[in-house]
Every structure is written in C-alpha cells, then in structure tokens.
Amino acid sequence: MEIRVFGFKNDDAATVVQFIAEHVRRDISFGVLPPDSRLKIEDLRQRYGGSAHSFREALTLLANEGIVEASSQRGFRVASASQADLEDVTRLRAEIEGLGLKWSMKHGAVRWEGELIAARHAVDRADRMVMDDIDALALEWDEANREFHAVLVSRCNSPRLIEFQSRLFFESRRFRFAVLKERAIEPERLKDMRNRLVDAVLARNDQQATEALERLILEPFGAPGN
Template identity: 35%
Template sequence: MDNFLAEPASGAPLIEVALTRMKRAIICGELEPGAKLKVETLSKSYGLSSSPIREALNRLAQDGIVTASDNKGFRVAPISVEDFQEISRLRILLECEALSDAMTYGDDTWEGDILASFHRLSAAEKRLETGPVALDDDWSSRHKAFHFALFSACPSPLLLGFINSLFDRAERYRRFSAQHRQVARNKNNEHQLLMKAVLSGDKAKATAMLRQHIEQTQGNVRQALERQAATLQ
C-alpha cells in the first residue's frame, strides 16, 4: 500500500520524490481542481529538474488525478459528481471482491493486523477535536491502513493495486467533502461494525457493510459538490 502522505525516503529516486509531493498536493487540495501545472514552475517549487517533474505528471495522468493534452499541457483533474460516482462504483466492485478473498485466505496474523490497525485509527480519532477528521493527515494515513488491513490477505497484487489507486482518488473527494460538511459523521463506529463483521466470518454481511460505507461517503460528497455548484450560480 502506497502512502502518499509520507515524505519520500532519503535517497529515493527523483521521480518518486516528485510523484509523492505532487500527488499529496493534489489530493490534499493544495493544488486545486483545474489548476494549470507548469513544468518550469513545479521544477522551481520542488527544486528538481524538469525530467522527473514531467515523468511524474505523466504517471499522475495515468492515475486519473492529472489531465494532459497537447494543446493545454497538464492540469489538475476536475472533480464532479459523475467522476466520483464512477470511482465509488468501481471501489464497491473491487473492494468487496478483495474483502471476500481476504476472508477466505486470512489467518490469525491477518486478524491481528486488523485489530491493531483499528486500534491505531481509534487512538488518532480520540485525539482529535470535533473538526473534520478527513482533513487530518495522521487520521487519513491510519484510515487507509485500516482499510488495507482488511484486504491484506487477498492474494491478488493486481487487484490491490487497482484498489490503491481508486482509494487515493476517493481521498481527494473525501477531503473536499470534509471542508463542506454540515453534519458530523461517526466513521469510527462504522469502522468498528465493519471490523466485527469481517472477523465474524460472515462474508455477506461484511461486504454489504463495506458497500454501505462507500455509498455513505458517495452521498456526502455529492451533497458537498451540489452545494458548491449552487453557490456559483
């Protein structure tokens, strides 16, 4: 599981440094949807040559969070209800499949990792005040780690790679939604119920709860996007 919030290790390839820093800036909203991404400007900002910057932009375009065209160059991908609906639809399909596989192949170590990751997520949530937890980097990192602990016994690296990419694309929308949320959401309780369903071995219940968890986020994001659109009219 990639952690876009983590600073690249010392001595990491320059392409990885550029990729991680730009991905974080886009997902966390520092580079806004639709913003033009000039190679020269980014090179100066990150202290890197144009080659790793350009390669990182091409890889981010493949991930769907940057758009590229011959005429307009690179831009931060826009956000929309339709795009997030598609992300959510694919997440449900792939994550439910991965969770079902994980519940088939998971062992005691897998169960222990789930419990430990949930404990770390809960500890982070307790330290926060009543603000939007999705905007806290430590919480976001632990949140992703919890979800991927659930999938970790899935034997398909390719499936997990697709899930990782979609999860990060969804994170950009979660952060946007958290900035515009009007009603609090007790995600820790959702995660606890999901964890219990997984550890109980009931695949039907666990995958149904995962689907509901993703759909709840989809509804919150849609409302936030619609509110933003109404203010621009």
C-alpha cells in the same frame, strides 16, 4: 555540479521523483492545485524546485494513479473532481474492495485478523485526533484510513486487485479531504460502522461484511449503500 532538491542529491533520482510526486499529490489533495488546472513544468519547478525531467517522471507517476491526466498535445493537468467523478470512484471502490475483502476472508488467518483489529484501532484514534487540528493531521488521518482499507484486501491473493484498490483510494483522497474540511465526518458513527465490519469479518459473514464496507465507503459522501 551537485544539485539538491528538497535535501536530496541528484544521484538519488528515484527518491527525488517520489518526493516531488508526494508534494504535488498533497497539494492536489488539499486543493492548492485545483481540479482541471494545467500543470506546467516550469511553474512547478519555481514552486517546488527540481529538474524538468524529475517533474515529468513525477507527473507520469501521478497520471498512473489517476489524479493527473496526461495528453501528448496538452501536457499534464489535474484530473477533474465533479460529482460524477465522486460517484464513479466511490462506487467502484466499494465494488473492488468488497470483492477483495471476500477473497481475503477465504485466505486470511489469525494474523490477518490481528492486523485488521490493529488497523481499526489506529484509524479510530486518527478520527478522534484529526478534528482538533485538521490542517496538521489530515495526511496522518488519511494514511490511517489507507492502511485499514489496505489490510481488508491484503489477503485476496490478487496483486492486480490490490494495485487497483490503492489507485482508487488515492483518486478519492480529494473528496475525503473535502468532507474532512467541512467537519462532516462523525468519528463515533465511523467507529460504529467499522466495528460492524470487523465483527462480520471475524464471523466470516461475507454478506454482512461487504454491506458494512459499502456503507463505510459511501455514507460519508452522502450516498448510503443499499
């Protein structure tokens, strides 16, 4: 019997798992699935469709990203999102991305600089547009942010650092969306901080670049960098 989940056939299991994971990830990010809530497989199947096996695989994937917690005795639950969690993930992001940026500045050439300038343009545009329709454009806005920060560390020559940076970015998504929903982001302020960051990168000024990156990561959450 052929089963379809979100329009996919059951012979495309990996795609189904990825698609389920994206839907659950989105609902966690938007608070539809609140912090610390239990993720019961049967309840999720009723909400999204799909097999129990696919959901176990998807939740395991999200657990590896840090936004879901897995326990052999209690199953799965949404990771907590306290003020302490916010401070931990943002400060760690600043440290890891700062290190990755320093390494990228040593190895990145003209092509990397062009990618960074293009990513800055895209995220500046996303900042301006998202304020007109937050619900519809939040994910597009966050993807533009993800791409900009990914480019910053993309030439660091450390796959492990890049993987960890990506995980921390996803872990902090819920906090970014909370700031966005409160309309607490300031597009012109963010644009100015990114300009300072990119200018320092192009000048190959490690200290100014990492300081600007730290401010860019921490300041939107009310924790200015040193």
